[in-house]
Amino acid sequence: MAVDYFYPEYEIVRDPNRCIACRVCERQCANKVHSYDEASGKMVCDDAKCVNCHRCVALCPTRALKIVPSGDTFKSNSNWTDNYMKEIYRQANSGGVLLSSMGNPDNFPVYWDKILINASQVTNPSIDPLREPMETRTFLGKKPTHVKRDSNGRLVPNLEPQLELALPILFGGMSYGAISYNAHECLARAAETIGTFYNTGEGGLHKDFYKYGKNTIVQVASGRFGVHKDYLNAGAAIEIKIGQGAKPGIGGHLPGLKIVGDISQTRMIPMGSDAISPAPHHDIYSIEDLHQLVYSLKEATNYEKPVIVKIAAVHNVAAIASGVARSGADIIAIDGFRGGTGAAPTRIRDNVGIPIELALAAVDQRLREEGIRGNISIICGGSIRNSADVVKAIALGADAVYIATAALLALGCHLCRSCHTGNCNWGIATQKPELVKRLNTDVGTEHLINMLTAWGHEITEMMGGMGINSIEALRGNRLMLRGIGLTDRELAILGIKHAGE
Amino acid sequence: MTDTEVITYIVDFLVRKQGLSLTEMSNVIAAPFWSTISRKEPAERERLSYLRNAFASLLITGPFSILLGFEGGLLALNDRLKLRSMVVGEKGDMVYIASEEAAIRVIEPNVERIWSPRGGEPVIVTLDHLHK
Amino acid sequence: MKRVYVQEQWCLACHLCEYACAFANSGQKDMSKALKGVKINPRIRIEERDNISFAVNCRHCEEPLCQKSCISGAISVKDGVVHIDQDKCVGCYTCVLACPYGAIMPADGGHVMQKCELCTANGGEPACVAACPNRAIVFEER
Amino acid sequence: MKYVIIGNSAGAIGCIEGIRRHDKAGHIVLISAEPYHTYSRPLISYLLLGATDEQRMKYRPDDFYQQNGVETILGVAVSKIDAAKKQLKLSDGHTVKYDKLLAATGSTPFVPPTKGLEKAANAFTFMTLDDAKALDAVLTPTSRVLVVGAGLIGLKCVEGILHKVQSVTVVDLADRVLSSILNEKGAAIMQQYLAAKGVNFIMGDCVAEFGKNTARLQNSGQKLEFDALVMAVGVRPNTQLLADAGAETDRGVLVDEHCQTSLPDVYAAGDCTQGYDMAAGEKRILALLPNAYLQGECAGANMAGAEKEFTTGLAMNSIGFWGRHIMTAGVYEGKALEETDGDNYKCLFVKDNRLVGFIIIGDVARAGIYTALIREQKPLDEVDFELIKTHPQLMAFSRRERAQMLAGAKEEEA
Structure with a gap:
């Protein structure tokens, strides 16, 4: 342990007056941090194993535990931060690529927090959402460019297949394998109750969840895990995953220890083998090839389901989006660089990709300029943290948003960022039965429904404040936003005025 | 650009460019609520849903009360919440439209019919000679 | 009548229900003071083996064998809840011999018996159900 | 409908509660030879031990009879049951008619005839509250007590008095203590435990002759001295009343799964009965309080016109010593x-x-x-x-x- 030993980043503080040695923390810590010392009758803990997931803190009946930064620091150095030094120690010791989970935690600017929302005062009346109907129903899909009429002049509904949502919020793709069976069930049931959709992620769809098909978006990724005809037809829409905000340009990586039981069966890959999906779709080497995959999927599902193309927000995203809008896809999903992941190389997660706010604004602007904004709907994600982010995203031009990390938090996740270990103490990003059972699907579903219901109310409150009573009037309505602490360049990209104007 | 100009461009796009009827145009800019649509007959429900979905961004949620002149007649329309007032009066083959009932009665004290159209419900008046 | 029902598939064998029960029946306001250094004697008990676990407490039977077998008439039923009058109980354990669920046990000291009484004396909401982190026990009408 | 109940212990109380569950209005008369409010006989040893008192040992609250609309005739014995005329003759000369009758007459101590017994000073049986009070009255810290019978009653009596007397000697013909419920191994463990508590045991012997304060043993010929004597050899079910009325009996009054005797509209419950023992697979005496209550409750339900069966009679004992x-x-x-x-x-x-x-x-x-x-x-x-x-x-x-x-x-x- 010599050269690369470094003092744990966090340590557990146990209040001796409060601790009654009930050993709940010991039983509930899958990382084996806590233990009972028979001799002294006291609880002891090994901070080095702690991932700061707060399971013990949450369950301690006498609130005797808290987790604090250990305060141990190398000589302070704003260039060589503690983290960079530790990463070198780890790599000097392992020689391997550092893996980590969830979204980029670094101190890049978060544009959501620099955008402010409008409210009516005199010029137009604000609307009281408790008295007037407030409409958040959203249709995602291609909008017709021309009206068609039949022989006796009646309008022919030439509308491509749409996704109808009660709320412009969908659950982002998280594969069965990265997260547990119970987590998937919660997302599916909540989506069904709320009237929105959850995304299977690149792990295929467990046969038990086919019954939630009409609220499911089935993902087709480069690895084609679990993709077969029934799978494509089971969902309400098909999403081609080109990229993911946390790891643009590379494939997915599910550690072998998570490929067990019916996960390998659902993914149609052998037990225990690492599920590495290749970087590119090997049938899409240029934007033109996307057109073929889109239509082969439409062909396979009799043109009854909208096709979504999910890309990571990277440089030149507007041009990419424009290509996608012309590929026959019905919806484009853009995943910002803060988006989460079950496992991704730390370096890529923390340095590759651009903020979703800028990407979204740029794409919406470009499609409007090219007059093809109606070709596709835009879903943005990575990461939406609250309902204000949702309103800002829609005002910047999104039709709807994907939330994934927020959903995990609602299920109990405490963002300890160690999903790749498969040891999730909250029963979400794990396949160990004794941990999976920690997520009661009734409770999880209820929590997701509560969160979305709460966000729904908040969105209608904010809309009402702006005098808007239907979500369509908020979409792309940049007049409702103002920037603060942003450069003119950033304001221009976002297409919003500065606060005070 | 004033609100009036914006609305005029919207109507022009919908009626002239897209070829929608005046009623269909009204069903876009003052689209009924989804709850109202869902109570309609299937055919009507499909028609209104189609219009509201296809031209979603042209829905005007701010309150308005407009008079639109077109070759051969007049259209009067309130926003779907009817936050603005509008009254229509008739006497013989004369039609009077104003924000307030009092204005009509000043012009025509013996007006025969007078009513206030519901939000989003267009009132279309055409000149007689066109119909013969 | 509302009873405590077990949803076995969600029980994590964390034992929080036992500590909540011991505290609720301690008559004290501070859990640390009530239970520090104490070997708890809760009225709800966990059974666990491998990945299976569940909490057992009195089922408050409609035909309670304990009440019918009690030799001192210390056990009575009020609004469906089976109570023990610890003043009348002489600690003969006949109820322990009768209860098919093993849900009656000696109170501290072993002279009188104790059993779950659905926290009727502690505010009416079972403390064990409130403490369960995974809704493995629920208090409802079935 | 007029219900009459003979007896005032678990069987009788079970019957009242069984009736009231189905018939809130019917008239109930309870007749008991003892003057006391219903009390639990097994608790008399706990009374001596100080674990309870006369108020707390009441089997049901004071207002039990009034709450359940029961007319009580206490301190009066039943002398004759006339099954044909469906009426009872009481010791005070009154007669009581019944539509449905329950006999919960319990059992009485069996005292084997022994030479000189009548001379023995302070001789008691240990069955009723009066027995316990009478025994307690004579005990002093220097009392030497002789208990004949190492069964449940005898040893529970010993547990109740050991702390207030100088010595206790237990004599039993059987080779082991609690022979009715323990096997050799169990009995050995308990005898050793009880002896360690200071109880003297003389097993495999019985009293040949009593003197005022002496007892000469049959087999060992030992002569024991005592200041108080408790006869706890065994009990006999009280079947006389029902047998005389024509009810079919064996060792106890035979009852079916409805707790009905062979006489129409006459039921029986408790120690006096011989009912189906499901473990043994035949009808046996099950002189246990839980069994008495369950039989009483079953009889009461049937008497009130409901349909109830009691088929799970079972020998079961929970008994503790210190x-x-x-x-x-x-x-x-x-x-x-x-x-x-x-x-x-x-x-x-x-x-x-x-x-x-x-x-x-x-x-x-x-x-x-x-x-x-x-x-x-x-x-x-x-x-x-x-x-x-x-x-x-x-x-x-x-x-x-x-x-x-x-x-x-x-x-x-x-």
């Missing part, structure tokens, strides 16, 4: 699975894939789970018997059965 508890149930037949762990002893009796009996000394926690195995005649191959042998637990049952027990699942759709 905190050391014994639990026994069923019959000791079939294969005996013994297990000793320190001063805990457990013996399970298995026959034809069923648990038919058990003896537990010491760690008696949750023993009711074993009792239920006997009562429900649970096939042992349907439970994890190896697991449940270690200690009684619901883990040994199937998930479906646990769902029925703990999750309120119905029989079929569990």
